[in-house]
Structure formats: C-alpha cells, structure tokens
Amino acid sequence: MDFINILSKVSRGSVQEKLQWVFGLYDLNGDGLITKTEMVDVVSSIYEMLGRATRPLVNDTSAKEHVEKIFHVSS
Numbered sequence: 001m002d003f004i005n006i007l008s009k010v011s012r013g014s015v016q017e018k019l020q021w022v023f024g025l026y027d028l029n030g031d032g033l034i035t036k037t038e039m040v041d042v043v044s045s046i047y048e049m050l051g052r053a054t055r056p057l058v059n060d061t062s063a064k065e066h067v068e069k070i071f072h073v074s075s
Helices: 002-012 015-026 036-053 062-074
Strands: none
Touching: 002 015, 015 036, 036 062
C-alpha cells in the first residue's frame, strides 16, 4: 500500500509533493540537508540498478563526478 501511495504522489501529486518526495529520497539521515555523501550513495544505487543500460556507460567514478557537477552548479 505504501508503494502505491508513493507512485500516486510521484505521478499525480503537486510539484510541492514531488519535490518533498525527491528531497526525502536523497536526505538519507532525515536531518533536512542533502550532503554530497548522501547524494553519491543514492546516485550510485540508481546506477547499480540500471546496470549496463545507461548511455553513456557508467563506471566506478561516474556517480561522484555527477554529484560534483550538481553541487558545482548549485553553489
């Protein structure tokens, strides 16, 4: 039931609800902040789930490089 509620919120929720869900996904320790370490952990997990289906192909440093770009743009 929780999974269905999450899917509903992500697909039909307001922009605010979607942002809250995404923020909660990345804020692993629930402290209200998203650190580089938390983001690398989530992005690495996503890359692992995608496996070889990603284009361009990802390697061991891809997640960290991606997060560094995000933090650089946002600062």
